[in-house]
Amino acid sequence: xxxxxxxxxxxxxxxxxxxxxxxxxxxxxxxxxxxxxxxxxxxxxxxxxxxxxxxxxxxxxxxxxxxxxxxxxxxxxxxxxxxxxxxxxxxxxxxxxxxxxxxxxxxxxxxxxxxxxxxxxxxxxxxxxxxxxxxxxxxxxxxxxxxxxxxxxxxxxxxxxxxxxxxxxxxx
Numbered sequence: 001x002x003x004x005x006x007x008x009x010x011x012x013x014x015x016x017x018x019x020x021x022x023x024x025x026x027x028x029x030x031x032x033x034x035x036x037x038x039x040x041x042x043x044x045x046x047x048x049x050x051x052x053x054x055x056x057x058x059x060x061x062x063x064x065x066x067x068x069x070x071x072x073x074x075x076x077x078x079x080x081x082x083x084x085x086x087x088x089x090x091x092x093x094x095x096x097x098x099x100x101x102x103x104x105x106x107x108x109x110x111x112x113x114x115x116x117x118x119x120x121x122x123x124x125x126x127x128x129x130x131x132x133x134x135x136x137x138x139x140x141x142x143x144x145x146x147x148x149x150x151x152x153x154x155x156x157x158x159x160x161x162x163x164x165x166x167x168x169x170x171x172x
Contacts, residue, residue: 007094035060036079
């Protein structure tokens with residue numbers, strides 16, 4: 001499944017979460033997705049982003065439990081369904097928005113709980129979401145620099161394509 005669709009699913013699920021456990025679970029889902037997107041971009045993304053993408057992947061791996069944690073939904077981690085990052089810029093913009101929403105939701109849970117363990121779990125997840133957001137912002141800045149320095153009339157850039165079907169087939 002495309003990264004943008006997975007991000008949209010995560011944003012919907014977070015918006016529908018009403019209890020602390022659901023919010024924390026969605027935070028873990030978002031961090032797993034950040035890790036998966038980081039892995040994908042580290043392997044196949046623009047060269048300028050690969051170092052930051054590896055960092056995003058490492059941070060995403062710290063953001064929650066393993067895939068077999070009982071709090072996760074029966075269908076497991078959404079990130080496991082990631083198959084493609086078709087539009088790097090839109091994916092990073094969406095991921096940044098998701099991580100920001102996760103951070104806000106976790107602050108609400110942390111402020112409302114009397115359970116010390118849940119509080120510290122939220123604080124650690126907020127920190128991971130914030131670090132992931134920082135990596136996403138750096139990658140977006142690098143994409144902007146790349147676009148400014150690309151010669152006019154050059155070949156389509158996978159990082160800025162909105163529809164992979166619109167690209168040319170390449171040299172004949």
